Structure formats: C-alpha cells, structure tokens
Amino acid sequence: xxxxxxxxxxxxxxxxxxSEILHLDFNDDRxxxxxxxxxxxxxxxxxxxxxxxxxxxxxxxxxxxVMTKILVHCTAPITSG
Numbered sequence: 001x002x003x004x005x006x007x008x009x010x011x012x013x014x015x016x017x018x019s020e021i022l023h024l025d026f027n028d029d030r031x032x033x034x035x036x037x038x039x040x041x042x043x044x045x046x047x048x049x050x051x052x053x054x055x056x057x058x059x060x061x062x063x064x065x066v067m068t069k070i071l072v073h074c075t076a077p078i079t080s081g
Contacts, residue, residue, distance in 0.1 A: 018045050018075035025068035033065040042081025048074050 028034055036047060038058050046055040047064055049071050058064045066073065 018078050020074055020077055022050065022072050022074045024070070024072055028067075028069040030067070030069040032067075032069075034068040036064040036066065038062070040081065042078050044077055044079035046076040048076055050074075 025034065036058055038045075038060050040060060046057045047066070048055045049066070051072055055076060056064060
C-alpha cells in the first residue's frame with residue numbers, strides 16, 4: 001500500500017550493484033519506459049545499450065529513461081565505490 005502511486009508505476013525496484021550481463025527486462029511493458037535513478041558514489045558502471053552502440057554515464061542526481069523490454073542493456077563494471 002505504501003508504494004501505490006495510483007497507476008503511473010507498475011513496479012518500484014531497488015537494486016544494489018550492477019547487472020553486467022546483457023539482458024531484456026521481460027516483465028516490463030514494451031510501450032513504457034523504465035527509469036534508472038542512481039544513488040551512491042562510484043566510478044565506472046555506465047549504462048550500456050549495445051543495439052545503439054552507446055555507453056551512458058549516469059550519475060547521482062540524474063535519471064535515465066529507457067525502454068528496457070525492447071533494448072538489450074547492461075552496466076559496465078564498477079571500478080570503485
């Protein structure tokens with residue numbers, strides 16, 4: 001009940017660490033975006049989208065919207081922190 005936002009969100013997930021394995025988020029809606037909101041202090045860990053050929057450095061205080069059901073993604077290794 002504390003996480004019922006009245007419909008704008010399907011799920012709120014909190015993850016510690018990085019997912020360095022390429023994957024799709026099969027439970028996500030293919031027409032919606034997922035929001036990546038990083039917390040903490042580290043180096044490395046860029047958000048990688050190999051289909052687009054990009055690595056995005058997302059830092060605390062920023063947010064990244066990505067269609068995680070249709071874009072294969074992972075994070076680069078965290079080098080410290």
